[in-house]
Amino acid sequence: MFSNLLLAIDGSDHSYRAAKKAIELGKLSGEATVEILYVLDGSKSKSDVLQYGDSDSATRRRKEMLQPFEQLIREANLTYKTTIILAGTPAESIIKHANNGEYDCLIIGSRGLSTVQTMILGSVSHKVMKYVKAPVLMVK
Amino acid sequence: MSFAEKIKKEWFGNVRGDVLAGIVVALALIPEAIAFSIIAGLDPMVGLYASFCIAIVIAFVGGRPGMISAATGAMALLMITLVAEHGLEYLLAATILTGVLQILFGVFKLASFMKFIPRSVMIGFVNALAILIFTSQLQHFVDETWIMYALVALTLVIIYGLPKFTKAVPSTLVAIIVVTAIAITMNFGVRTVGDMGALPATLPIFALPNIPLTFETLMIIFPYALALAIVGLLESLLTASIVDDMTDTESNKNKESRGQGIANVVSGCFGGMAGCAMIGQSVINVKSGGRGRLSCLVAGLFLIILILALGNVVVQIPMAALAGVMIMVSIGTFDWNSLMNIHKIPRTDAIVMVVTVGTVVYTHDLAQGVLAGVVLSAIFFAWKMSKVKVESVLSTDKTEKTYYVTGQLFFASVTEFLEKINYNDNVTKVIIDVSQAHLWDDSAVGAIDKIESKFEQRHVTVEIRGLNKESSKLLDKIGGLSKASGH
Structure with missing residues (x-):
């Protein structure tokens, strides 16, 4: 059964849709735990600190960003847990975290980077699909 | 936490991660230190000695464990005129004075004054820095053949392409090795690091700058030292905040100001140029697993060992490879996020950012850009507040x-x-x-x-x-x- 779910998000609309699907999946078994996973890229720290002034404000903004996701899961009467990985590289950190735990399914949104960005960065979701051992649900 | 426990945690809490990350950082530091020396119009050794001294001293006296400090582009860009008009000895004196000013800044706990520098000015600062690093490389393309362009392009392809296949080795290092090997074996006769200045394989020695100790000297170096002190602290405290954010820990900003000062005094006494914390290298360090003071110490030590051992190889690195690395540094320094969001932020913030960048690009002086940005922000603020x-x-x-x-x-x-x-x-x-x-x-x-x-x-x-x-x-x-x- 899908009772232990990992939801990898980046705060985008894609990941909000992924969260909704994760809840649908979790409701199937009645009592499911959804772990929200947010990976903070090292270089994102730089742009966040520049944009919000200092580390404290950047952290607060991130928590604000995570709130709608937590609320969505809470309202669906499922248990949630939030994990933030700092100074990571999105694909690698998600893969490592997913493979270190026992998850029935990983749910991830397709982020829709532009062609150029994908060329340089590589697609996070493709890498994740390839290397995560648990089943992966990619939500478009 | 007791004092002893704190020391143990900051130094030996993460030995393996710190040593590995320190080595990675040292490899990335060498080409940058050489390139920044050349930007300032100095022998490569000045930047390398500075990076060695600053990294080692800051490991002990810095306020932000895990942050990397060394010779930087921001500081190199500020000293070009001083070096061109008065030479190395005056720069060393200015470096020591920079350190003294920064120590005073830290002792009087002025770090909180940084809050008077608006975010849009900070964003303008890093963007202007990126643009200046890029334009400083253009001189290396003057009167060059297609070979120069091809080697720079190859460097960039390796730097950005290699991580897609493996992240085991730093791609900058591979790029430099490959391009150097090609340039040597094909005997292109392109300009190399050796053509830009001497690189003696000796340890730095203590010597006070050889300058007349007069009021006139002070008047020459003081404006430079003040600009260096401000810009150095600006970048260091910004970097400290970024490392705080990446590691979810806090740091002592006044101690860091003091530490930067001590490091610059030592650097100036050992023939090095003024430096500060480096955003790019600190991000590399933390991402590679560096968290403690040991990482910066290892970076400094490994850097000097490599230079002493491989000095005669280093002089053969083509300028094309360094120019490629600097273009990468410039792309990495620029805050692209600010460009994407420029239509979303308040109009006045966008103007402040653009004016900061414009002033720097026009005057080639980061300190003047920051000043212009702060003054303009104050005017905008007064203007907004004056609506009754x-x-x-x-x-x-x-x-x-x-x-x-x-x-x-x-x-x-x-x-x-x-x-x-x-x-x-x-x-x-x-x-x-x-x-x-x-x-x-x-x-x-x-x-x-x-x-x-x-x-x-x-x-x-x-x-x-x-x-x-x-x-x-x-x-x-x-x-x-x-x-x-x-x-």
Whole structure:
């Protein structure tokens, strides 16, 4: 059964849709735990600190960003847990975290980077699909 | 946490991660230190000695474990004129003075003054820095053949392409090795690091700068030292915040200011140029697993060992490879996020950012850009605050008029405020309701005085209503004085 779910998000609309699907999946078994996973890229720290002034404000903004996701899961009467990985590289950190735990399914949104960005960065979701051992649900 | 425990945690809490990350950082530091020396118009050794001294000293006295400090582009760009006009010895003296100024900054706990530098100025600062690093490389392309362009392109392809296949080795290092190997074996005869200056395989030695200790010397180096001190702290404290954020820990900003100062004094005494914390290298360090003080120490030590052992190989690195690395540094320094969001942020913030960048690019001086940005922000702020809203209501029997004032009353807003008061109304009493306003300075008190006296001349009674505590205190203090002196 899908009772232990990992939801990898980046705060985008894609990941909000992924969260909704994760809840649908979790409701199937009645009592499911959804772990929200947010990976903070090292270089994102730089742009966040520049944009919000200092580390404290950047952290607060991130928590604000995570709130709608937590609320969505809470309202669906499922248990949630939030994990933030700092100074990571999105694909690698998600893969490592997913493979270190026992998850029935990983749910991830397709982020829709532009062609150029994908060329340089590589697609996070493709890498994740390839290397995560648990089943992966990619939500478009 | 006791002192001993703290030391143990900061130094030996993460030995394996720190040593590995330190080695990665050292490899990335070498080409940058050489390139920054060349930007400043100095021998490569000056930047390498600086990186060695600063990294080692800051490991002990810095306030932000896990942050990497060494010779930087921001500082190199500030010293070009000094080096060109007065030479190395004056630069070393300026470096020591920079350190002294930074130590004072830290001792007097001025780090909190950084809050007066708006975010849009900081964003402008890093973007301008990126642009200057990029343009500083253009000179290496003058009168060069297609080979130079091809080698630079190859360097960039390896730097950005290799991580897609493996992240085991730093791609910058591979790029430099490959391009150097190609240039040597094909015997292209392109310019190399060796053509830009000497690189003796010796350890730095202690020597005070050989300059006349006169007031004149001080007047030459002081402006440079002040600019270096400010820019160095600006970048260091920004980097410290970024490392705070990446590691979810806190750091002591005043201790860091002091540490940067001590490191620069030592660097200047050992023949190195002034430096500061490096955003790019610190991100690399933390991402590679570096968290503690040991990482910066290892980076400094490994750097000097490599230079002593491989000095004769290093001189053969083509300038094309270094130019490629610098273009990568420039792309990495630029805050691309700010470009994507420029239409979303307030118009005035965008203008401040652009003016900061424009000033730096025009003057080639980061300090002047920051100053221009701060002044412009202050003007914008005063301009926004100077909007006062005044609504007037006439009583039913038309003998009394009430002005409701909303906003901040100070030197910039009183003119607008006074224009909205009509002295020619045929009334017997005027009420100025300032319950939604705040009186800030002498000009505000003066404006109230002016209204009172003008109406008094017309035999109209004036009542000031709803003064808040601070405003009435101010009115009592200054208003009483000016009235007494008026009679």
